[in-house]
Amino acid sequence: MRISVLTAFFMLMFTSSAFAASTCWVKLWDDAGYTDRELTIPCKRDMGDFNHIHSDDGKKGFNDKASSAKWHVPDGWKLVLYENHHYAKRKMELKGKGENPDFGWFNDKPSSARWERLAPGE
Numbered sequence: 001m002r003i004s005v006l007t008a009f010f011m012l013m014f015t016s017s018a019f020a021a022s023t024c025w026v027k028l029w030d031d032a033g034y035t036d037r038e039l040t041i042p043c044k045r046d047m048g049d050f051n052h053i054h055s056d057d058g059k060k061g062f063n064d065k066a067s068s069a070k071w072h073v074p075d076g077w078k079l080v081l082y083e084n085h086h087y088a089k090r091k092m093e094l095k096g097k098g099e100n101p102d103f104g105w106f107n108d109k110p111s112s113a114r115w116e117r118l119a120p121g122e
């Protein structure tokens with residue numbers, strides 16, 4: 001009994017630290033090379049329409065703007081950027097810890113973002 005309670009406690013600690021704000025986030029920038037307006041997507045908060053959100057400076061809307069990104073996504077998860085509103089059409093997946101200074105073909109395309117679990121083997 002005592003062991004299972006301890007196990008549950010440590011699992012909870014591990015889970016909560018993996019999803020802490022410092023280790024679970026995505027940042028998008030309006031321009032390539034991490035410049036201009038910035039949008040922070042908090043851990044596991046989906047955004048179905050970039051027209052109706054505010055960038056970090058308080059300005060409304062970030063639709064068809066994102067051009068570069070840095071991210072820290074926990075194991076077992078990915079943040080998926082979609083070309084259209086409500087998670088539709090072409091997409092770009094952000095996994096692990098990384099950065100992309102220039103979205104290339106996906107430049108100025110993202111219109112929604114959703115946190116999704118990785119499939120087995122993904």
Ligand SMILES: [Ca+2]
Nearest residue numbers: 030031065067
């Ligand atoms: Ca842009």
Ligand SMILES: [Ca+2]
Nearest residue numbers: 083109110111
């Ligand atoms: Ca779009």
